Amino acid sequence: MRGSVLGLFLLYLFGAFALEHAPMPEMISWLQPAWVMLVVTIMVLLAPQVFGLWLAFPIGLLMDVEQGTLIGVHVLLVAIHIVILQLLYRRIYLFNVLQQSLVIFLMIMAERIVQYWTTAMVDSQAMPVPMLWPALISAVIWPWIYALLYRPLRRMQ
Amino acid sequence: MQIQRVAVIAIIALTTMWVDKSYDWFQPVRYALGYLIAPSQSVAVLPMSMSEWMGESTxxxxxxxxxxxxxxxxxxxxxxxxxxxxxxxxxxxxxxxxLSASEKVDERVLVTSVLAVDPDPYTQQIIIDKGGSNDVFVGQPVLDSNGLLGQVIEVLPFSSRVLMIADSNHAIPVQVNRNGVRAIAAGTGDLHELNLIYVPNTADIQVGDLLVSSGLGGRYPKGYPVATVTKVDNIPGKSFASVKAEPSAQMDRSRHLLLVFEEGAGRVPPEALWKGKR
Incomplete structure (x- = not known):
């Protein structure tokens, strides 16, 4: 993989963490898409041989610190995200964008459920996790992410 | 093969989660990683600070x-x-x-501004722009210009997380300013309502009473306004009255907050209080 592509990945990740933090009006704060997960999706789809499960540790830990969750939750979630993509990426290449959106929706929904389950296992006072809307909004913006961030990189390779 | 690896990661993650919940061993890790996410945090608020600067300079x-x-x-x-x-x-x-009582001196304060509001609708937390590099500590009381707002629960190098008094996991010991009746104001998850719990039906609390912090928890300083009573319901047959109050702090509006440095109070972790070692 070329250095410029790697640099772009780092830039994307930086942007995703910034957006994850961006101040939103109280009314629509639950519409925040799972930016980092979308960037992880791009990275794994572009270079499945390079970005394996090891990626879950740095990104998951950073997300845990950023969101103030228990250390390890997001490591597990990113690991699940990556492993599903690793198992499915050949099929996802053949899907059209809408089918890919559906996959993204199901994955993020499933991860939110896992997040709630694992937190509830450890912490008896766990709060519910917003599930439906973040997954839906991530799926809705996936076509744009695909066209603006994924396709140009695909052509660069 | 990969599924097995994920299973291993799941076990590791559950273990670290449990350790993080029960002990504070990962606090240094959090703090160190805080340096890494600080740049993205400051980029996130760039548009806001830009527009503020534009507004000021024009x-x-x-x-x-x-x-x-x-x-x-x-x-x-x-x-x-x-x-x-x-x-x-x-x-x-x-x-x-x-009376040979200890004298209360003026506290040192630090002005901070709100970086972000936690998007999670089930908790009421905000992130402020002062952190460990400004000597902020866990448990530090946070005020706005109208009253008590909350306490610091997590410190990163350049930012910290504040739990507001309206969070449903938060409660604060208060006192009616008029007559000194003590009560506990618990958050409800609604930014405009606190719930006074375990108030006897005969307690002298009226609508309009100002509730100030009593300082009894050993965490908040004494005498700051917390809320105003808006509703008192004495329900015959129930053991406690239902009392609602509106917080004095403008939790959904304040941009600039004060961190209070007070000797003694706040530095005591809650576990130490009930274990009796101060």
Whole structure:
């Protein structure tokens, strides 16, 4: 993989963490898409041989610190995200964008459920996790992410 | 093969989660990683601070002058109050000396501004722009210009997370300013409502009473306004009255907050309080 592509990945990740933090009006704060997960999706789809499960540790830990969750939750979630993509990426290449959106929706929904389950296992006072809307909004913006961030990189390779 | 690896990661993750919940061993890790996410945090608020700067630097001379006049008038009024305050404080200290009680000195404060609001609708937390590099500590009380707002629950190098008093996991010991009746104000998850719990039906609490912090928890300083009582319901047959109050702090509006450094209070972790080692 070329250095410029790697640099772009780092830039994307930086942007995703910034957006994850961006101040939103109280009314629509639950519409925040799972930016980092979308960037992880791009990275794994572009270079499945390079970005394996090891990626879950740095990104998951950073997300845990950023969101103030228990250390390890997001490591597990990113690991699940990556492993599903690793198992499915050949099929996802053949899907059209809408089918890919559906996959993204199901994955993020499933991860939110896992997040709630694992937190509830450890912490008896766990709060519910917003599930439906973040997954839906991530799926809705996936076509744009695909066209603006994924396709140009695909052509660069 | 990969599924097995995920299973291993799941076990590791559950273990670290449990450790993080029960002990504070990962606090240094969090703090160190805080340096890494600090740049993205400051980029996230760039548009907001830019527009604020634009707004400030394009104010007209007229507007600035009226603003200055308004502030000068306000300053006069406050200074008049402060003059009386000095003599009252001296008198208070003399009286306290007579009672041989410890004297309360003015606390040191640090001004901070809100970086972000936690998007999670089930918790009421905000992130502020001061952190470990400014000596912020876990458990530190946070005020806005109208009253108590919350306490620091997590410290990163350049930012910290504040749990607001309206969070449903938060409760604060209060006192009615009029007569000193003590109660506990628990958050409801609604930014405009606190719930006074375990108030006997006969307690003298009326609508409009100001609730101030009593300082009994050993965490918040004494005497800051917390809320105003909005509703008192004595339900016959129930053991406790239902009392609602509206927080004085403007939790959904304040941009600038104060961190209070007080000797003693706040530095005590809650576990140490019930274990009896202070």
């Amino acid at each position: 104010l007209s001379r007229r507007e600035l002058l009226t603003e200055t006049h308004r502030l000068e008038a306000r300053n006069f009024a406050l200074e008049r109050k402060a003059q009386r305050m000095a003599s009252l404080e001296a008198e208070n200290m003399a009286l306290r000396n007579l």
